[in-house]
Amino acid sequence: MECTWPASRKLQEKVKEELLRGHELANQLRSVVGNSDGGLLAKGFVKKIVFSFTTSLSLLTGNHESKGEHIQVSTGSSTFALPTIVESSSSWDALKTIKSRETFTDSSSSSKKRKISHSWSRDAPDFNDDGHAWRKYGQKQILNAWHPRSYFRCSHKYEQGCKATKQVQKVEDDPSLFRTTYFGNHTCKHSLLKSPELILDNIIGGSPIEESNSTFMITFENRGGSKPRVI
DNA sequence: ATGATTTGACCCTA
């Protein structure tokens, strides 16, 4: 009956920290690459990013034995599986905090809605600091969720055909945080980069990551812009 | 007056 909630939560917090850090560094890397050839600076950032994600993945794979369940993480060009860190039978709530409906698909889950191939989500106290102009076009109460989900599209959708959208929902465990899930790339002129994709070598595989030969791509739909914006 | 938000209805997908 009782689950391993506290331990899992602590772990999740750590993982979240690391992933956010990775994202932060990725943004810096994009700036560097965007302004110049990159070179050594870019390499340094890439190393740090790799380390962040390595730490996260080690936490996910090292301390908790998989029971055969996996979360599929779609990164656009590739999909890899991570073992879940919750007990399969004990904690639906915990599972919910980890799995975004669109970002992750669980083979045993009953998630019904459309599959989204490019998405990325983050938890932050402020959901409107991503440097883009968004326009809210809907809000819905979601089944089994305490908080409604808000739907935003790029303000330049019609003038420039930008297809970027995002969904914002309060984190159930921590209502002071907003979980923002981004879909699609910004194609509007205000975007600094067209497709912020990072290809990282030596990541993942389930084995020591430094020694892995696999390659995977991380796609961030949001950009660390500087333009203050209003929703 | 204009643009943004709200909200109920409708559409689409699993």
Added chain:
DNA sequence: TAGGGTCAAATCAT
């Protein structure tokens, strides 16, 4: 058919 995603008219804010 249920439920998430989007539309669009009404309302609100500037």
